[in-house]
């Protein structure tokens with residue numbers, strides 16, 4: 481593993497990627513079988529963000545993470561992690577990165593604590609003198625202090641996932657990379673992991689997490705990138721991505737038929753009536769005029785407003801397809 485790489489000189493990134501914790505340019509992976517898993521990816525993960533890497537199953541998330549962690553070579557393009565090229569500088573970079581990829585590898589017959597002691601002992605950059613202390617602190621951090629002496633095989637899936645996170649936290653990290661950290665967990669386990677991720681991010685650690693769950697990204701992440709079929713669809717602040725999709729106008733009324741007629745007359749598109757609600761694409765004009773038109777037509781309005789667009793609306797608007805994935 482030569483470093484610095486001859487093809488990728490050591491220099492700070494340019495422009496908006498200057499403070500990026502992860503920056504890829506044209507990153508591409510074609511597997512030997514010919515499958516193009518990642519296609520020309522330009523990803524910019526700002527420092528301090530909780531960055532959601534979102535896409536349906538098979539969209540290339542794990543392949544990207546494996547390239548970022550130096551586990552597989554890209555076919556073409558470049559990737560920088562913490563300002564250094566990977567895979568060429570992976571050995572220098574990775575000690576500053578905590579990773580939880582494809583579930584933690586645990587020894588079921590060892591206790592949670594002993595698993596972490598063993599894991600830390602295998603890390604040549606870890607100081608053996610502080611090992612016990614660091615293991616205890618990591619267990620405390622993920623809420624496993626009380627269960628530390630239990631054999632790992634007796635842990636629930638959520639506890640195993642938390643132990644994996646504890647392993648990623650044995651040393652101070654500038655970046656945490658978590659591949660589908662809530663996959664397979666029940667709703668309570670999901671909530672616990674999400675709360676933990678928020679807490680980890682609150683001390684300034686950048687967190688990069690992949691997920692196929694839109695609402696998870698909306699709940700936890702400040703920024704997101706959306707993948708579909710190996711290509712980047714969009715990236716940016718979650719609030720901006722959702723704002724890019726226009727919310728729907730919602731009128732609640734007992735007079736739905738008349739309301740629908742007035743809304744169409746006023747230029748609203750895609751008018752849909754469901755029970756006592758009429759929803760529509762808002763027309764490009766002052767909504768106060770629309771409300772006045774409804775009232776003038778004697779429509780009894782119980783509620784009138786624009787529903788906030790979700791990331792799902794944004795995805796559908798961007799790709800023209802539903803975010804339909806197997807849970």
Ligand SMILES: Nc1ncnc2c1ncn2[C@@H]1O[C@H](COP(=O)(O)OP(=O)(O)OP(=O)(O)O)[C@@H](O)[C@H]1O
Pocket residue numbers: 511512513515516517535536537538539540541542543544692
């Ligand atoms: N080792 C491999 N050899 C050949 N093709 C692969 C390999 N790994 C993944 N692929 C293919 O590459 C594409 C992207 O897979 P990848 O696992 O990166 O997607 P993903 O978004 O992480 O999905 P998932 O959440 O299901 O893991 C898929 O079509 C997959 O079948």
